Each structure stands twice: as structure tokens, then as C-alpha cells.
Amino acid sequence: MAKTDVLTLAILGILRDQPLHGYQIRKRLGAELGPFRALSYGSLYPCLRRMVEAGLIEASGEEPAGSSSASSRRARIAYSLTDPGRSRLSEELANAGASSWDDDAFDVRFSLFAHTDAATRLRILEGRRSRLSERLEEVSDGLKRMHERHDAYTAELQRHGLEQVEREVQWLDRLIENERSARGGENNGSAPADH
Amino acid sequence: MAKTDVLTLAILGILRDQPLHGYQIRKRLGAELGPFRALSYGSLYPCLRRMVEAGLIEASGEEPAGSSSASSRRARIAYSLTDPGRSRLSEELANAGASSWDDDAFDVRFSLFAHTDAATRLRILEGRRSRLSERLEEVSDGLKRMHERHDAYTAELQRHGLEQVEREVQWLDRLIENERSARGGENNGSAPADH
DNA sequence: GCCTACATGTAAATAGTTACATGATTGA
């Protein structure tokens, strides 16, 4: 349930603007999103098949989104969003069930922020922040409690983990502030506008 | 193959010093190691069973490592390392096949550094560092290449990911330096000794 | 008496990777 749903969403998102082949989908996803750095075809193609069966996407024989259009390649299948797929994407983008998402799910949602409305963006960022805060407390409690049960390496590992999560929270804070100060402007934003 | 092996190693490591119940193993692992924050019993107990079958650990009816010893609890099973389990742990700790490990595997190995010899520690740290460097290049290439294909949010996500990996590399560099400057001293170290 | 934490497990469903099988196109 977990990752395939995320993969489905990521595919819907990446097909939003142009049809692509499976191969291209894999490359883009791998290049743009951490979670799919090493996505295997054994995951991708079955997922595409399921999506076709569910009517979310369509497989068509030719003319993907490539640059040159003259060649006569065989066996290339371009997938494109259907209307139900498009609705499903909108639905997903509007629903900020910010609870229970794992890191990967957040990344995918975030990467689709350009097509997410401002209120939902804010809710997602805040939801993510509060979950990370909980984690922060758990880990720092753990660190305090182990404290004298020595093992400096384990402690160092946790200290480092803690730091990374703290930075993640700071990053979110910056983003949240940005979203807030951008209020009154666009509803369908496209830039974190900070540097 | 991937995570269970890591779980097996983590269990061997945590049972090195005292026998523990399954329940205690889960708690400790969850508290000390990120990868096992949400380890389920459905993963843990089958793994313990496999380890018993493989002769790496032994299940004994009573007397775990608890504080008070007077109570007569039922159905509590304390697992302890067998001699083969102990050898297996040593083997694993000596082998720094630093290639192909994922993040979780590194964390588990690192948490066992107190029982790992200095040369192996260094090899593991350097192996990890070089893999992260590769990732760094891939991601920053990707960032440069997308660059004008707009979408500021996706770019921001990658920038942030890049930063986190960069920090991870800096952390490793500090650790590596520490290990190097500690040369001539202990072979079986116990402290990163930096603050 | 009730709730929480302790404690152990199984079965079914899900997900994911690896290895395999195949073949076209491009450029050196």
C-alpha cells in the first residue's frame, strides 16, 4: 500500500504535462526524486499496467514527447493521462491528509507543489513539521536516557541523526514562512522565492 | 536479502552483551537505530526464529537481563548468542565489504564500531564517503541539467537533499580525521573523541 | 475493575528486487 501509491502519484504527476515512455518515466523520476533513485522496471511496469487497468492512464503506440519526430521506432509505448487520471491527480493534490505519510510520500507531494493550492501546501508543510518535531523529541529523549550507558559511537550516530532532523525542521520553517508571506498573491504558486 | 540481513546483524550486536527478550530487542533497536524506529513484531519474531534455526542464537525460558529477579513470569523468552553466533558477529564485524550497502546497513555497522577494529572502521567510513560523493555528483548534475526546465519547488527539494548529503560527507570527514589521528593508540576504540 | 505496558506470535496481503529474456538504434 505504501510505496506503490506514492509511485502512482508520482507517475500521475510526471505525466501531467506530457506523455512519456516507461523508460523516460524511470529516468525522470530517478533524477528528480530521491525515493526513486533506483526504481526498478520490476516495480515500474507492473505499476503502469495497474494504472492502465484502473483507467488512470492510456498506452498509445507512438509519438511520445521526444525531440526529433522523424524516426520509426517500434515497440515504444507512450503513456498519457486520461481524464479520470487527471481528476485523480487533482483529488490527491487537494487532499492534505498530512498524517501518516512517510518521507517518500512527502517528497512526492512536495515536488508537485507547483500544482497544489496555497492552503494545501501550507497544511502539508505544517503537518510534516509537526511529525518531525515528534521524532526530534523521541530521539533526543533516547539520547538523554542512554547517556551513561556509554558507547560513544552509537551516541554519535544519534547526535548526527538528530542534527539532520533539526535542519530539516529549519528548512520547513523557512518554507512555511515563505508561504505565509506570499499570501495575498498567487493561489497557484510556483516559487519558494528565497535565496 | 537486504534488510533482514541487516536486522540479523543488529540483533547479533544487541545480544552481544546480554540476553534479551524479543520485546526488549525491539525497544532498544527502535530507540538506538533510526532504521528500526518502527520495527514490527511481524518482522522481528520470524527473524528470531530463523536465527534460532540457524544456530546463531538460543532461546531460553527465563532470566533475561532485567533488574528484579524474584518474579515468576511465564512465556518470556530470553535470546542469547551461541558460540556460532558470536563467531558470525566477529566475522561480520571484520568484513568491510563497504560496497553496495544502503543507508540502514551503514547505520547498523556504525553502531557496532565499538567492537570493530580500527582498520575496518576506517575502511567502512571511507567506503561510505565515496558512495555519498557519487550520489552528490549525480544529484548536482541533475540539478544543473533541470535548471531551466523550471519548477522551483522540485529544484528546492533537490537543493535541500544535496545539502543534507553534503553535511553527511562533512560528518564522515570529521570522523575519518578522528580515526586517523587516533592511530598508534587503541586498536579497539570506543570514542569519536570530538566535541 | 480497568487501562496501560509487557509479551509472543501467525496469516494474509503487499511490495519490491533480482535475474532473466528479448530486441532495436546509434555511434565509434
Added chain:
DNA sequence: TCAATCATGTAACTATTTACATGTAGGC
């Protein structure tokens, strides 16, 4: 012609989560 990259898929295996099933001990 040879290698790399493009391109699509399947089957077997491995791992993992979720939901279930059961029961004890200690504190309020």
C-alpha cells in the same frame, strides 16, 4: 562489428506491513 543505451516486460524470490489472536502484570 561491437558496445552502449534505449526499450519492454515476466517470474521467482524475498521482505515487510497489517491485522489478528492471546494472555500477564502492575498501578490507579
